[in-house]
Amino acid sequence: MPLFFLHPLAYNSIHSEIFEGGIYMQRPISWFWVVLALILFWPVGLILLFKRLSSDRTATFSCGKRLTGVAIVLFIIGGILIVTGSGGAVFGTLFIIGGFVVFRSGRRNTARGNRYRQYVNLVINQNQRFIPNIASIMRLTNDMVTLELQKMINEGFFVGARIDRATNELVLMPHPSMMHHAAPTGSMGMAPAHVTRERIVVCDGCGANNKVYGPTGECEYCGSPLQ
Numbered sequence: 461m462p463l464f465f466l467h468p469l470a471y472n473s474i475h476s477e478i479f480e481g482g483i484y485m486q487r488p489i490s491w492f493w494v495v496l497a498l499i500l501f502w503p504v505g506l507i508l509l510f511k512r513l514s515s516d517r518t519a520t521f522s523c524g525k526r527l528t529g530v531a532i533v534l535f536i537i538g539g540i541l542i543v544t545g546s547g548g549a550v551f552g553t554l555f556i557i558g559g560f561v562v563f564r565s566g567r568r569n570t571a572r573g574n575r576y577r578q579y580v581n582l583v584i585n586q587n588q589r590f591i592p593n594i595a596s597i598m599r600l601t602n603d604m605v606t607l608e609l610q611k612m613i614n615e616g617f618f619v620g621a622r623i624d625r626a627t628n629e630l631v632l633m634p635h636p637s638m639m640h641h642a643a644p645t646g647s648m649g650m651a652p653a654h655v656t657r658e659r660i661v662v663c664d665g666c667g668a669n670n671k672v673y674g675p676t677g678e679c680e681y682c683g684s685p686l687q
Contacts, residue, residue, distance in 0.1 A: 491526065498530050499537070502558030506565075513569065517616055517682045521573045521665040527566025534559035579612060580666045580681055589630045591623075602628070617666070617681050661686045 489512045498505030509527075513519050534555050541552030578598055582588040588597070595605040606623060609630055613621050620633035658671045665684035670677065677686040 495526070495530055498558070498562060499533060502534060502555070502562070506558075506561065509562075509565070518665055518684050520569065520576055520615075521682065521684075524566045524570030524573065527562050527569065531559045531563035531566065534562060575608065576612060576617070577667050579609065580617070580668045583609075583618070583630060583632070584668045584681065589632070591628045591630065594630075616683075619680075 538555030
């Protein structure tokens with residue numbers, strides 16, 4: 461659907477790319493444009509919302525409250541249009557319908573984010589890799605856990621991981637970023653004094669324990685900033 465109501469600069473910012481790791485990648489759509497589109501014309505806003513959620517891992521854990529706020533705004537606008545007279549009743553009803561759609565989307569994404577946070581805690585923090593054990597702890601079926609873990613792999617939460625169907629386990633590989641942080645050693649096998657020591661930082665997004673080697677970093681699993 462053409463975004464005819466957006467300024468050309470806004471359209472360019474939505475469809476811009478970033479150069480990362482030697483390749484061009486789609487830049488996640490700004491939450492500003494998503495919220496603006498939801499308020500001005502919610503069907504287009506929903507399209508942008510789904511594009512944002514599919515391209516940004518951090519949104520999995522933070523979008524629930526944003527969507528609830530947007531739904532409330534849509535409800536208010538719809539109510540005002542209905543109260544002002546019959547001419548705005550149709551548009552008001554559409555805004556209220558859009559509010560319900562956004563609200564339900566927020567509830568579903570909040571529930572999914574909570575499950576993903578549990579998976580990260582079990583797999584990364586507690587080293588649970590056997591799928592039946594994970595399913596038992598989360599009170600889900602093996603098939604459901606396998607399906608969602610595969611989705612998390614596809615979405616980039618567990619880079620290089622795979623599910624071993626023979627052993628029914630999740631097999632993790634060292635994260636590529638960790639290969640750049642091997643501590644160098646001096647001539648006596650000791651780390652030089654200037655080398656920053658690693659510290660464990662818990663991600664505010666997914667809850668994973670991360671090794672950070674400087675004042676700031678990025679979560680290996682969801683991409684959230686670490687301090």
